[in-house]
Amino acid sequence: FLFAFVISRTGIGGKKFFSAMATLPIISPPFSLTLSIILLFGNNGLITKRILALEGFSIYGLGGLTLVQTMGMFPIAFLTMIGVLEAIDSTLEDAAMNLRATKWETFRTVTFPLAVPGLLSAWLLVFTNSLADFANPLILAGSFRVLSVESYMEVTGMNRLGHGAALSLLLLLPTLSAFLVQRYWVSRKSYVTVTGKPSGRMTDLVSPGLKKVLVALMCLIVLFLLSLYGTIIAGCFVKNWGIDYSFSLENIREAFERGWSVLLDTLTLAGAATPIAGLLAMITALVLARKKFPGKRLLDMLILTPFALPGTLVGISYILAFNKAPLILVGTGAIIVISYVIRELPVGVEAGIASLKQIDPAIEEAAADLGADTPTVFRTIVLPLIRPAFISSLSYTFVRSMTAVSAVIFLISAKWYHLTVLIYNFSENLRFGLASVLASTLIVIVLLTFGLLRLLVRKNENLAKTMSL
Structure with missing residues (x-):
């Protein structure tokens, strides 16, 4: 939400760049982010072993899976929220500020309430995709058991097709329910506020100081994301990652x-x-x-x-x-x-x-x-x-x-x-x-x-x- 809000409701430069970076994971193959996380923070990771020399640290499990899914599902939430925020008529915010409301009051009483249906829609989309996610937990879940992986193991490891099908069916109820609720929110279109032509002018709701803080946070997210993809490229030319980092x-x-x-x-x-x-x-x-x-x-x-x-x-x-x-x-x-x-x-x-x-x-x-x-x-x-x-x-x-x-x-x-x-x-x-x-x-x-x-x-x-x- 913050990423989409800064792009849609502030006058920062490089909006196209930030938007492109925010959507990068959605066009990446599965395992790519998981692979880079392991290369950086795994048992023989560059950061955990080579730089920090951490002992007993493991990225495998709920923590690592949450990190990867957060980065992987980020574009879904961003694309949903940017569409909702850009659909809000800025004249409503202008009217609130003309009535002497502060930028914070305008955001709290006008912008955020109008964006809530889109925020819930984004949450449901991420929830559904996280439940159905298979690629990331297959490698990174460790001892943390996930239904999608368990059903795969039943079929391929235990050769019990019926058990695997039953476990997969357990996933169907929450994912289908979340999908139907999300479709209901979208069909309501309760965030559409345009009754005539929008002003076409963006209302800046962020003070200069806070804007700098938010942009700095966005830059950190982008740098982290780029470092993940850079790690994958670097892994192509390293002889044996975690042991021998010589060029090959x-x-x-x-x-x-x-x-x-x-x-x-x-x-x-x-x-x-x-x-x-x-x-x-x-x-x-x-x-x-x-x-x-x-x-x-x-x-x-x-x-x-x-x-x-x-x-x-x-x-x-x-x-x-x-x-x-x-x-x-x-x-x-x-x-x-x-x-x-x-x-x-x-x-x-x-x-x-x-x-x-x-x-x-x-x-x-x-x-x-x-x-x-x-x-x-x-x-x-x-x-x-x-x-x-x-x-x-x-x-x-x-x-x-x-x-x-x-x-x-x-x-x-x-x-x-x-x-x-x-x-x-x-x-x-x-x-x-x-x-x-x-x-x-x-x-x-x-x-x-x-x-x-x-x-x-x-x-x-x-x-x-x-x-x-």
């Missing part, structure tokens, strides 16, 4: 030697799922936004349900559903592609519906009146107009497929493996150098994907401006 390229050579085929598998699976999920999302969005039929609300809810399901439950469900005739998919790449498509479909559908609401249906009706059938209207009219949403859906599906772990770890086979699972295996075997190389590779792929997305969206916007002139 051996990790890079061995990582690609052992992980190249797995990287190709991951790219192939993500590449297959991306266009399927993108097109299916746009078609579904068109049906939900333009058609009226019985069960429409139920279909909308079912499409969004994968957001509320823990990944471990999804993975076990696929094993139970597709390991018997007539449809045996366990061990194939198809089951992984299906899991990607269904898991990431909600984001594309929501983006498509939002774009379609901005388009006059009369355009499609005119094309239909000229004799175009529904597929032609979709291909020649709708899809070009919602191109940004389509590109966003493609990008999101590809990135999330590349960095998936909670469901896919149950579905991999000797023929179809996944890079995130290989990173986990290297980390478990204390091969942190190899894990750092593969994690860095995933980060580069994700950043390149988002860079390409920005170029495509910008090109589309420029084309739209040219056509309007």
Whole structure:
């Protein structure tokens, strides 16, 4: 909240930089923050062992897991709160200050109460994602037992699929309940205060002295975050982290030697799922936004349900559903592609519906009146107009497929493996150098994907401006 508040309600410089840093963990592969925390604060960590020489200190357990989840879930809360705070009409704050309210009184009686629904929504989102988190506790939980990890151990370690499914179902009630409550808060939109046009001017609610303190705190958070990612990069070039810090390229050579085929598998699976999920999302969005039929609300809810399901439950469900005739998919790449498509479909559908609401249906009706059938209207009219949403859906599906772990770890086979699972295996075997190389590779792929997305969206916007002139 403080991070979003300073960016939205003060005149500090570098807002784009701070916003980019705040959202960095959301595009990072799983295990990346956990890996860097271990490299810095683990049993042979750079800070705990090399610099401070601490004895008996352990980052494994509830404390370390809380730290990693706080950093990993930070972007979710930030993006939710920045949207809420920017939606608050600053004229309300101006009116309070014109009535001689102090900046603190204005914040306490106007800004904060209007932001409370968004704050609760952010809390529920973080709560849901923390409950369903699998990657971080898998490595860092230590003796602290987590349901998502326990269900995985029951399936893979004890070979008790039923026990694993039962433990996963225990996660379903709190995560689904929190998801439904969060959807209720969002649908109420009680934080929307704009009854006319907003002033467009930001009201500065922070005194110069407090602003310096808050900016300094933000800088410390950013520096800590950058140090975590810097540690991963450094781990690629260290011979044996924790023992021998001499420069070496051996990790890079061995990582690609052992992980190249797995990287190709991951790219192939993500590449297959991306266009399927993108097109299916746009078609579904068109049906939900333009058609009226019985069960429409139920279909909308079912499409969004994968957001509320823990990944471990999804993975076990696929094993139970597709390991018997007539449809045996366990061990194939198809089951992984299906899991990607269904898991990431909600984001594309929501983006498509939002774009379609901005388009006059009369355009499609005119094309239909000229004799175009529904597929032609979709291909020649709708899809070009919602191109940004389509590109966003493609990008999101590809990135999330590349960095998936909670469901896919149950579905991999000797023929179809996944890079995130290989990173986990290297980390478990204390091969942190190899894990750092593969994690860095995933980060580069994700950043390149988002860079390409920005170029495509910008090109589309420029084309739209040219056509309007």
